[in-house]
Amino acid sequence: MLALIVLLHFALGAVIVAFGDRVNRRGFAVAAIAPSATLVWLVPRLGDLIGGGAGGPVHLEQVDWVAGLDIAIDLRVDAFSAVMLLLVTVVGLAVCCYALGYFSSSKPGVARLAGLLTMFSGAMTGLVVSDHLLTLFLFWELTSVTSYALIGNDDRIPRARDAALQAILITGAGGLAMLAGLVIIGQSVGTYRLSELTVVLAENPPSGVLVGVAALLVLIGAFTKSAQWPFSGWLPGAMVAPTPISTYLHAATMVKAGVYLVARLAPVLSVLAMWRPVVLSVGAVTMIFGGWRALRQVDLKVLLAHGTVSQLGFLMLLFGAGTYDLAQAAVVLILAHGAFKAALFMVVGVIDHQTHTRDVRRLASLGRGWTTVKVTALVAAASMAGVPPMIGFIGKEKALLASAEGAFGGSWAVATLIVVGSVLTFAYSGRFVLGVFGRLVDQSAADDEHPLVTEAPAPSLAFVAPGALLAGLSLAAGLAPILVDGLVRAATVALHVDSHPKPVVLWAGFNSALVLSLIVIVTGAVMMLLNPRVTRLQAAIHRPIVAVPTAERTFWLLVSGVLRNAKRITRVVQNGSLPVYLMVILGVASITMLVPVISALDGSTPVIDTWLHLPVMAIVVTAAVGASVVRRRIAAALMLGAAGYGMAGFYVIQGAPDLALTQFAIETLATVLFVLVLRVLPRSFEDRTPAVTGSVRLLVSAMVGVGVFVFALAAAQGRDDVDSSSISMEMLERTVPDGKGSNAVNVILVDFRGLDTLGEITVLLVAGLGVVALARTARRTTLASNVLRSPVVDASVRVLFGSIAVLSLYFLFAGHNQPGGGFVGGLTAGAAISLVFVAGGLESVRALLPVRPWVVLGSGLAVAVGTALTPILLGGAVLEHALFTIDLPLIGMLKATSALPFDIGVYLVVVGLVLMAYEAFGEDVDDVDDVATATAPSGVAGS
């Protein structure tokens, strides 16, 4: 059920995005369905989950996902998850209502915001109910991705793009570090389920460097997500997003993901030596720096953003300490923060929407009808500052009490840091209130274009209500802590199994925490009243340290450095010259091939197998070297042909008659094609500007040669280590009984590896189409036939053509048992066609068949595919062959397998390819010449 609800978020989000501007801001009304569904699911179960504050039963769901890796979508809801779910859903609903008022105008892209927000909400819901670390990571990254899209939604604003990029780079990098950490932890503990992990680790406390490193990596992920120093730069930047988005992502939910994970892991990992120093110092530094910076802001929204960073540091500190009493304080605070921070953001959004500014120096007075907004701001800010009787006060006092009473060594220092951070929090809360009430006006900040705000239209009640409601919750929970007491205690027990947390009460009696709270309130109030002086003092302190690069600036320096160096590298490796690319590839390939195998040589390879190899290899090598050095094109092509004939001779010696036949036919055809094309090109090569100089070319070629030589020898040795012929022997043994043929090579081609052959003839078909398409582009279709025909040649070709055609058919039909087959037969037919071409030109070739070459090509593939698929219709497997015996008149009994039609398909494709090649290159040169001059750009034609 819960899995379906999570899925519903994404489906709903996709629907809203798909309808786009047709639903517009109403998309937020649709979006509200998703959190409502979660809430409807959650509320009836809350009683069970709280379970009298004793940990309570939990809800479990499992959906198999990657069974092989033991990854399942394990959903597990305990009381702490319920706390997070309440935050996600209640604030989510409030934001949806609020957005309806905020986006009053019909701006494009609003619906996309609503859809993405729904998806984000689904990711967040999934995150807090995932029990499996890897699904948790999946949802974690989904929140990063959706928040990237949300921040950068208005992609016309450069700052929005930059902020989105910064957010996803930082949280994405942190996420990857976290993944590494989670995998190490999961592997070393033996389970990826959080619930099992905490049990196992509680019994066998973790130790060792590996777990320490893993914990650090996970912490980096949590720190980036929750904007902890020094990764906090992206959060204030993300404030370019519209206020409803900031409210939801950057105040109430996503930034708490890091805190959530630390809360889950701290109870078991805080025994690691590095854990507390790292988490506590990072949390404290974040809390104090964030508060300090918030105090200096003039933009109300940015003030809140830095305040959020500060509060996140506070939460990190409390949860990270890994003791149950601090965790309990943190649970109260995480709820309190969700309510008051969302309310404050909404207040800023209302002011921004009505006055078009958030600058405290210009907010002189808001005018009439703003009472609700002001009260909301006051109440929510009081909760943030920790003033009784707000829920924020209760949480903060619990934190002070627990740290002052000292649950672990050095907790008095934590108490001191909390006091300092809280004083700053009080001060910037005060600054916020002063700003809203128009007490921070600075005439010098206003000009003609941006005048002071003295009167603003009052916002509608519906626009103000969500914020007021959340502020009201802060007050209600503070006055009647019984509302949250059960949930908070159950959540604490869910984190710290054997703990017995004290009840949540407003008045805890006279104790050290009360004294500290009083110190905070008094000091904070003084700083608030002396606000202008504090600001001046801050500026004075800042002047000398402004040269120190901030984390923000370091980030952008890093990004631009990466881009610059990427450009430099690209300039070298991507210089646009194909020969240079090939040189790099060949050089690297030969070295990487050479290095690992050269040590494996043992000199066991025989020098020579049979003396017959010597002459054919001499022919091949001589022809190859000749083809590389001659300057005339035709000569080079003929040398290549000679090498091919040498290879054919080698195949005969090697006992491969099919290969020999194929090679002979191919060499003949290829030579004709070369001649046809080369007749139009200049006679000689002239390389005026070689891309790679001769010596380098020689070096790389030699390296390739040596690499291949060593590789060939090493590979031959490697073959002796294994049972060399097992596959081949099995194929030979099964040739007659299973393949119904004698020629093992042909049986392999059409039966055992028939699917390969099918793929291959498809490639041939594509090549044939490509040849014709390339060569026939921009050419006239009519041809003048001016071939000089010789009667003697004509007559001999007529005789020869018939015999060769019959031979090709013989190869085709006999191929299953004798050397031959579709390839050899088709190529032999191609040779016959070449003869016709030589005698009568393209016209005669066209006259041979009543159909065009592409019909032959296509029908060949169709026959082959049809043969391959027919067995499926008959209930067999693809390419399953059967033996038929047909009694034909005159010829007698014909034994054939269904592999024959497949081979006929191969035959037709090969014939089609040859026909296509003649169709492409076979036209009369004079005629083509005209077109070339006509189509050639004038500037290039003369070169």
Add this chain to the structure above:
Amino acid sequence: MTVLIAAATAVLFACGAWLLMQRRLTRIIIGIGLLGHGANLLLVTSGGRSGTPPLVAADGSTDLSQLSDPLPQALALTAIVITFGVTAFLLALGYRSWQITEDDMVEDDLEDRYLARRRTTDGPEAGVDDGDPHTSELEVGEGS
């Protein structure tokens, strides 16, 4: 595989590589042809010693161990035909190149050169006032 065959393969590959690194499409095509021969030589000889053609009599009288290895042969046969298809296609490219430029030079990609010379913008783009009332006055970071 013998030292002789390995050496011949090495020469074929070296010649193929030498031709590949040139500007003339014709030479590149010939180079690919030589590389194909080299690869086939490797494939076929990886099957071991030469033997009699792999034809198995239906009555089971053939001594299978005397036959040459059919599997590398089938692979090489496929390779030969594919090389032919590739050669035909490359020849068509050369033909087309001649139709357009009357030559078969493989020119440098000017687009790549241009991209390499172009200056990229470093770091974040300068803040441009976007005219959006909700965001235009936002000062990120250390405003005071």
